[in-house]
Amino acid sequence: MNKKISDSAVSHFLEEVTEQISYKPLRPSIHQELESHINDRIEDYESQGLSHDDAEHKALRGMGDPIAIGTELNEAHKIQKSPRLAFITALLLLVGFVLSCFFQWTPEQMSNGFLYYIPGGILLVFTALKGYPFLIRHRKILASLICLLYLAQIVIFFLTEVSGRRIGIVSTSYFATLLLVPVITVLLYCSRHNRKKFLAAALGCAGVWMLLMYTFGPYHFSDTSGAIFLLSILGTVCFMIHRGIFSGKKKFLYTGTLAFLVLLGSPLFLTPSGRVKTVAFLSPQSAIRTTWDDTYNGILIQKLLSRTPLTSGLELSAEEMMDYGTGAWYFASRDPWQIGINTTWIYTDKQEQEFQDMVKTIRNQGGRPRYIHYQADDVTLWDILPQHYHNNYLIAVCIFLFGWLPGLVLIGAIGLFYWILFSYIRRIHGNLASSLAFSCGQCLLWQGVFYLLGNFGYQYALFPNLPLISEGQLSILLNMLLLGLVFSAYRYDHVIEEPVNYRPITSG
Amino acid sequence: MDKRYMALGTSMLVLKLLKEQSMYGYQIIRILEQQSQNVFQLQEGTLYPILHTLEQQGAVTSYHQTAENGRSRKYYAITSHGQKMLDEKSKEWKVYQTAVNQVMGGVLFE
Numbered sequence: 001m002n003k004k005i006s007d008s009a010v011s012h013f014l015e016e017v018t019e020q021i022s023y024k025p026l027r028p029s030i031h032q033e034l035e036s037h038i039n040d041r042i043e044d045y046e047s048q049g050l051s052h053d054d055a056e057h058k059a060l061r062g063m064g065d066p067i068a069i070g071t072e073l074n075e076a077h078k079i080q081k082s083p084r085l086a087f088i089t090a091l092l093l094l095v096g097f098v099l100s101c102f103f104q105w106t107p108e109q110m111s112n113g114f115l116y117y118i119p120g121g122i123l124l125v126f127t128a129l130k131g132y133p134f135l136i137r138h139r140k141i142l143a144s145l146i147c148l149l150y151l152a153q154i155v156i157f158f159l160t161e162v163s164g165r166r167i168g169i170v171s172t173s174y175f176a177t178l179l180l181v182p183v184i185t186v187l188l189y190c191s192r193h194n195r196k197k198f199l200a201a202a203l204g205c206a207g208v209w210m211l212l213m214y215t216f217g218p219y220h221f222s223d224t225s226g227a228i229f230l231l232s233i234l235g236t237v238c239f240m241i242h243r244g245i246f247s248g249k250k251k252f253l254y255t256g257t258l259a260f261l262v263l264l265g266s267p268l269f270l271t272p273s274g275r276v277k278t279v280a281f282l283s284p285q286s287a288i289r290t291t292w293d294d295t296y297n298g299i300l301i302q303k304l305l306s307r308t309p310l311t312s313g314l315e316l317s318a319e320e321m322m323d324y325g326t327g328a329w330y331f332a333s334r335d336p337w338q339i340g341i342n343t344t345w346i347y348t349d350k351q352e353q354e355f356q357d358m359v360k361t362i363r364n365q366g367g368r369p370r371y372i373h374y375q376a377d378d379v380t381l382w383d384i385l386p387q388h389y390h391n392n393y394l395i396a397v398c399i400f401l402f403g404w405l406p407g408l409v410l411i412g413a414i415g416l417f418y419w420i421l422f423s424y425i426r427r428i429h430g431n432l433a434s435s436l437a438f439s440c441g442q443c444l445l446w447q448g449v450f451y452l453l454g455n456f457g458y459q460y461a462l463f464p465n466l467p468l469i470s471e472g473q474l475s476i477l478l479n480m481l482l483l484g485l486v487f488s489a490y491r492y493d494h495v496i497e498e499p500v501n502y503r504p505i506t507s508g
Numbered sequence: 509m510d511k512r513y514m515a516l517g518t519s520m521l522v523l524k525l526l527k528e529q530s531m532y533g534y535q536i537i538r539i540l541e542q543q544s545q546n547v548f549q550l551q552e553g554t555l556y557p558i559l560h561t562l563e564q565q566g567a568v569t570s571y572h573q574t575a576e577n578g579r580s581r582k583y584y585a586i587t588s589h590g591q592k593m594l595d596e597k598s599k600e601w602k603v604y605q606t607a608v609n610q611v612m613g614g615v616l617f618e
Contacts, residue, residue, distance in 0.1 A: 037534045037556075040579075062552050063553035064553040064554055073560055076560040076563075076564055077560065244587065244589070431566075493564075
């Protein structure tokens with residue numbers, strides 16, 4: 001009877017404490033920790049000769065007020081909200097959505113690309129609310145699944161290479177590569193205390209990477225995603241070293257990481273296609289051949305930006321617009337065969353035949369000019385703007401249409417988003433949560449950096465997306481997943497217990 | 509004593525003990541009692557908000573281990589950030605201690 005009453009007293013005390021904890025999944029571990037303490041104390045008192053009931057009564061009295069303890073524990077374990085980040089995210093998503101809806105100038109938008117903002121938004125909210133706890137609970141299964149997906153991607157690369165024709169949806173490699181960043185971060189974190197496991201994970205990832213880059217890379221791999229991947233991993237590992245998550249001499253760790261990443265980045269500069277892309281990025285003038293090249297867009301952007309006023313859009317005469325539209329301003333003195341050709345006079349079969357003959361002659365001379373569907377009397381600024389498929393030049397186009405000031409405001413808003421994002425990440429205390437959030441933040445950041453560079457005439461390889469504002473179909477899902485994980489890691493930073501496998505430090 | 513200094517003192521003592529070795533909550537209480545010759549007798553439950561707050565601040569980290577009697581125990585270990593915090597808290601404590609000593613020993617109250 002007494003025993004039953006006593007058990008109820010302990011249970012009642014523990015319930016009183018845990019009922020104050022607002023995040024319910026945390027209650028069992030707090031319950032267990034306090035129960036263990038009380039039982040230890042009871043055993044101690046019993047060993048001093050007290051009866052079980054007296055020992056228990058004294059132990060509970062020594063614990064203090066359960067409601068006060070629970071309230072203070074709840075203070076330490078509050079779910080955190082991120083209103084400023086939520087506000088700027090919603091604002092930029094709205095900008096992206098509105099631009100997609102009302103400025104339908106690209107094939108992507110013509111095909112109702114804006115509709116992807118709806119599942120994107122739902123995914124963001126779902127990941128923010130459930131993502132991090134789900135990842136902690138199922139991290140091994142998730143990591144295995146994503147690695148398996150990536151292996152399947154490698155098999156697709158291989159089959160494509162062998163058969164000589166495209167198999168499967170190889171364009172997913174961009175997103176699969178970026179998704180690997182948080183996966184590798186979790187793998188590195190979980191294996192950090194086991195040097196052998198750590199080295200095996202690092203060398204395994206490096207081996208797959210080098211194999212991909214030096215074999216199939218030039219054909220199927222996006223160098224942009226590769227560069228974003230490497231920069232994000234480099235940043236994340238440096239962050240983990242800085243936070244003391246990896247043990248060892250920091251100088252040695254930083255040097256080793258940098259050397260390892262330079263080795264992994266070597267294919268981006270040493271393979272033939274890598275060299276071409278690097279030259280086009282650093283010096284578009286030396287890589288340009290035709291008006292179809294992205295390098296031409298870069299050169300045109302630089303020229304037009306230099307002529308755009310601060311507070312109003314670019315104003316050009318019809319002759320100037322024709323000059324820019326056809327590429328004559330650039331190619332007349334270099335390679336006249338690349339100057340755009342007029343297609344507005346073709347109405348009959350005979351004219352079509354004449355046009356085809358003309359095209360054939362130009363092609364035989366090495367020309368590959370753009371077809372021009374406008375003339376001096378009806379040309380608009382819109383016609384001559386850089387090829388803006390997939391919203392790739394959204395910021396540059398904004399500056400050309402409305403002036404530097406609105407463009408700078410947009411850049412400022414994007415900069416503010418990243419500033420707020422990283423200020424929240426900096427405040428995350430949990431080692432895994434902060435590393436994971438930092439890795440996701442890096443992926444978002446480097447996409448934005450490469451996108452901005454492209455909009456100022458320095459495009460590296462394929463265009464990335466501008467998170468939130470210039471999104472495609474798959475990209476918005478990927479970026480919402482990454483951003484949702486940052487929200488979620490911050491939200492649950494004080495309530496989720498991280499997976500740990502430390503050895504105790506013992507005296508002596 | 510000022511509540512702020514009480515909290516400062518307790519978390520400093522906890523960090524100091526954890527610097528020596530990883531411990532679970534009850535072990536910390538026992539050692540505090542032993543080393544202070546029962547001067548420090550906390551309301552034992554109040555230790556856990558302090559430990560959990562230190563954990564959230566990144567000053568300590570925790571892991572679970574099962575004892576010989578089958579009881580699961582949550583051990584706390586100091587981190588490098590915790591070591592720095594301990595140094596700062598010790599300095600702050602010395603300033604407080606010096607100020608108290610100066611007042612108690614050097615000022616006459618009328």
